[in-house]
Amino acid sequence: VGYVSNARKLLQENKSGVNPLADFTPSVPVGTSIGDYGCPAFVEMEERGLQEIGKAVVVLVAGGLGERLGYSGIKLELPLSLVDNKCFLQIYSESVAALQAKAGMDIRIPFVIMTSDDTDSRTRALLAENKFFGLEETQVHVLKQEKVPTIADSEGSLVLDPSGYQLQTKPHGHGDVHALLHQSGLVPRWLDDGKKWVVFIQDTNGLVFRAVPAALGASDAQDFDVNSMSVPRAAKDAVGAICQLTHKGGGSITCNVEYNQLDPLLRSSGFPDGDVNDPATGKSIFPGNINQLVFKLHPYNETLQRTRGVIAEFCNPKYTDATKTKFKTPTRLECMMQDYPKALLGTSGKVGFTQMNAGCYCPVKNDPASAVAQVAKGCLPNSALGAEAVLFQSNCNLLRAMGADIEVGADKEWLGLVRTWEARVVWSPSWASCNADVAAKLSRKAGSVKISQRSTLVLDGPEIVVESLTLDGALIIKAVPGAKVVVRASVSNDGGQLLALPADHPDEIERMRGFRIDLTGAQQHNFSQPGNFVVG
Secondary structure: OHHHHHHHHHHHHHHHOOOOOOOEEEEOOOEEEEEOOOOHHHHHHHHHHHOOHHHEEEEEEOOOEOHHHOOOOEHHHOEOOOOOOOEHHHHHHHHHHHHHHHHOOOOOOOEEEEEOOOOHHHHHHHHHHOHHHHOOHHHEEEEEOOEEEOEEEOOOOEOEOOOOOOEOEEEOOOOHHHHHHHHHOHHHHHHHOOOOEEEEEEOOEOOHHHHHHHHHHHHHHHOOOEEEEEEOOOOOOOOOEEEEEEEOOOOEEEEEEOHHHHHHHHHOOOOOOOOOOEOOOOEOOOOEEEEEEEEEHHHHHHHHHHHOOOOOOEEOOOEOOOOOOEEEEEEOEEOOHHHHHHHHOOOOOOEEEEEEOHHHOOEOOEOHHHHHHHHHOOOOOOEHHHHHHHHHHHHHHHHHHOOOEEOOOEEEEEOOEEEEEOOEEEEOOOOOOOHHHHHHHEOOOOOOEEEOOOOEEEEEOOOEEEEEEEEEOEEEEEEOOOEEEEEEEEEEOOOOEEEEOOOOOOOHHHHOOOEEEEOOOOEEEEEOOOEEEEEO
C-alpha cells in the first residue's frame, strides 16, 4: 500500500512538473583535491589511509547484468583487461586481501556484496568455484535485494507478468544496500569489532582500490562523516555532480545531483548558462560523482537506526506524449545509494568530497557505439575498451614517475574509438596495492627499466622485485606467496600482439573491444612453490 501511495504521489508531481530541488540553491561544496595517482598530495593521503585500512569494511553493490555492454552474464564476471583476464570480482577480492595484509596478520576486512535476483546465484557460484579468491568465506557476506512491482500509468496501476497471475517486477536500485545492511545486523557487530569506516564501491570500476586508501586518509584528515570520491567532470556529461544545496528555509546538505537535474537547477539559481565548463579549467566547477563512498561507521549506524536504511524514492517514467498519461514501458520506483546524505539534512553530519584525477576511475558501463557517442560530446567512453586503455595509462604513468623509461603511447582506433595505447603493463593487487609497494619493488636506478610501447608485462605475486628489465615483447611472471623472484632480464619476442576482430566475432568479451591479445610468443614464468628465483 505504501509503495503504491508513494508512486501515485511521485507520478503526480512528475506529471505536474514539480522540481524536487526547487527550494534549494546549489554551490560548490567543501572538499579536498589530491590530484594524480602517485603525486605528493595523493601519496600523503594514501599513507594516512593505510593506517586506517584495518578499521574498514568494503561493500560492493553488484545487482546488474552486462546486457548494456553486449554481454549475457553478470558484470562481475567481466575482466578489466584481456592481458590477465582477471574478472572484477577477483580484482576486488584480491585488493581486499592485499590491503588487509598491510593491517596485520589478525585483521580481516569484511567484504559485503549486494546482489539481485538477476545476479545472486551466479555471484555465489563464482565465489565458491574460486574459493572466494583467497578470502576467508566467513568474511564475505552476500545480501540479496528484492525487486519491486512495475507501474503501468500515472494512477499507479500495477502490471502483471505474462502469466497473468503474478506482478511484474524490476530492481529497486542500489539504494537498497542501506536497508539491507540495517536488516542484516552487521553494522553494530562491526562497531563491536572496532571497525570505523565503510567503503561503498560499484561493480565495474577496476581501479577503485587505487583510490580507497587515499579517500580513507582524506576522510580521517577532514573528519568527514560522508566522503564522496570524485573526479573532474565535463559539463553535460552523464555523471552526477557533488553540490552543496542550501534550503530556503535554512540548513544545507552536500549530495549528488543527477546530471539531468543539474542544468535546470543551475539556470534557476543564478547560473544563466546552466551546466557549462569553467573556461579556466575546461571542466565543470562541480566535482563529478563516481558513486564510490566512504562513511564513518558510528554516525552511519545511528542514521540506520533512525531511518531503518530507507532512502527517498524517485520515479523516472518515459511518457508516450505530452499529456503524460501513458508510459512507453512500465516504470517503477527507484532509490540510489548516493542519496544517503539527504537523510542528514538538519543534522550535524559533515559531508564532503575527495577529488582525484581520472586515473582511478574507469567504469565499464557503455557498449562500443555509446562510448563513441560519449567521446564525441567530450566525455569519457566508460566502456570495456576505454577502461583497459586507462588501466595501461595509469600503470605506465606510475612506473615513469618511479624512473622507468617507457616508450610514449600511440593512438589506436578500435570499433571507432580512438584511445592512447600504452605498453600493456598489468600487476596484481598482491604485487602492489599502493604507491609505496611499487617504489619498493621496482628499481629506481636510471636506465634500469626500459619498456617499448608494443610490450606486455604481467607481475602477479607479492615478492617479485624488478632490478633490471629491458622489454620489447611480452613477459608474464606469476609467483605464489613465498616465491621470491628477482628480475634481471632482457626480453625480446613477438608476444602480446593486438589482433583485430570482425564485428560478428563469437566471443562477447573480445567483441566489445574489437581485438584480442595474442600471447603465444610470450616469455612466461610460473613459480608455484616457495623459494628464491631469478628471471634473467
